Amino acid sequence: MTRKPVLALVGATGAVGTVMIDILNGRGEWPWGEVRLIASPRSAGKKIAVRGQEVTVRALAPEVFDGVDVAMFDVPDEVSATWAPIAAGRGAVAVDNSGAFRMDPDVPLVVPEVNTDQIAHRPRGIIANPNCTTLSMMAALGALHRELQLTELVVASYQAASGAGQPGVDRLHAELAAVGGKQVGERAGDVREALAAAGLRQDTSPFPAPLALNVVPWAGSLKEDGWASEELKVRNESRKILGIPDLKVSATCVRVPVVTTHSLAVHATFARPVSVARAREIFQAQRTVVLVDDPAAGQFPTPADVVGADPTYVGRIRQALDFPNTLDFFVCGDNLRKGAALNTYEIAEKLAGELAN
């Protein structure tokens, strides 16, 4: 094409949308001729600076997609379910960060450094962005899988409050304000009492239990046989992204009092023999992975040090002592960046490259 492509961002004023604007403002290469910001009618008219130019937010409507080449959706499932097909019907490729289309066999689920080739097959004109928990480990696992063939995965997550959006972040800050400086956490129920005393009702929290001074073994909604939706997403999305339909997966998802950046303890078994030395080489060769693994010097990834960063950080790499071909390691990934906005934008960027050819 001779004209430069047009990019739209639906959900420009939400938690992930706000991070997306940061990414647009900070990106070096810029293939786009125009950026359209789209949100609910309530946010329409708002002005947001994108690369030095004020852009007026438009209300979501079919005609805003006319002339759009790539439309990124950072909105709830039900909004995407309705509007991504409308955008696609008007000629845009929809890149959707909701859960609405991820398991649709006619919608590729893409992590550019893992399965970028799948972008090409998009019969519905929609490409899905994975769940943030899955995404937080995918760059690292994908790199290992390419050489070693992943067969089994047991993961436990340490998920940040912002995985539940801005209400999750606000709640954690409010809870920390209520317990900070108080000697609580040593008696059953005293955290609940401190929150109640500060006027924080549990039934208005996005989390099913206090998050300050606590961990909450639950994320998402209840699915069959006691599984949380987030745990099944880790299983099903890992299988689809890595192209291993029979990958064995058990995940336990736990919310921790961290604002942003998901961490995972990963126990990964491969078809081929593994070594820590080779795993380090593989991670070092993967440009979107940063290796921080020198426990003798106190060096390992922690969410407080990784938040705001684009890459996935990996450390604590150990060869399992009792399980053949198995590595144990710890990963941290910013759930709003690589876990959401950044990966979506990287897919959009690939599409821009495709349009330019």
Add this chain to the structure above:
Amino acid sequence: MTRKPVLALVGATGAVGTVMIDILNGRGEWPWGEVRLIASPRSAGKKIAVRGQEVTVRALAPEVFDGVDVAMFDVPDEVSATWAPIAAGRGAVAVDNSGAFRMDPDVPLVVPEVNTDQIAHRPRGIIANPNCTTLSMMAALGALHRELQLTELVVASYQAASGAGQPGVDRLHAELAAVGGKQVGERAGDVREALAAAGLRQDTSPFPAPLALNVVPWAGSLKEDGWASEELKVRNESRKILGIPDLKVSATCVRVPVVTTHSLAVHATFARPVSVARAREIFQAQRTVVLVDDPAAGQFPTPADVVGADPTYVGRIRQALDFPNTLDFFVCGDNLRKGAALNTYEIAEKLAGELAN
């Protein structure tokens, strides 16, 4: 014996010792004729009420063990290494909560509801109490193992600050006071900045990274091949307690900003077929386990609700979808009670029963 046995508590003024005094004061049955409180010379002379009577703390010395039947040690490894054999040499049975003797083949490692029969074989006159992380899941795992034969264990921990003693608790409270009410945790390093601004130097922390608004994938000291000592303890102590020398274990130990109560995400594989229904029955039949598992009603164990309780709480029980004979579940146990003082006292109580017969 006709006289009632004499109990000694070494380390009476420490973090675990203080919890032990609470346990002594609250226990229903009372087999002891006398309680001696022992600590470092610095704490000698202090008076502590035990079941309504003031007891003067004595300085640690060989002669304080004369006439003692059971001596509980809640002191650092090096103190136990020296003094438990001295107590045993003077005729006491030493019940040691340090790491000094746990893997000694002539010292039983005991969790009363799992392997109480091993108390009898104690050629050195010493019985060891397991590490708090291992202990936090042992009542639950032991009950399953008795019927189903455990073969493999993959665990990730969510460990409380008090696992690092009172300095750990004090540090977490100080860090929370420094970040509470501040909008930090959204930028790399801003938690470190907030702590530094509050005068909290990282190099004076018992933890190798900030714990407030963070998780720290490290507990203990560095052992071979990148393993943390705490992770190897989980492996080696689980094998010894359960009597499964070839049990396959991978553990990843992570510190979380919780004051007290360790949690673990457990992925356990058995020789025999498992079901969630049978696991619930097994847990319900184990008097030291409490089942809290109704996610539809928001019911699962969390450390803030379990702290201060004697039993191990279990929930989120799921049959692994892809691994045969495997259960995934989440456990919470107070690391200072069952994880330390309570289990030690339960061993002492068994010894009192043995002396009475």
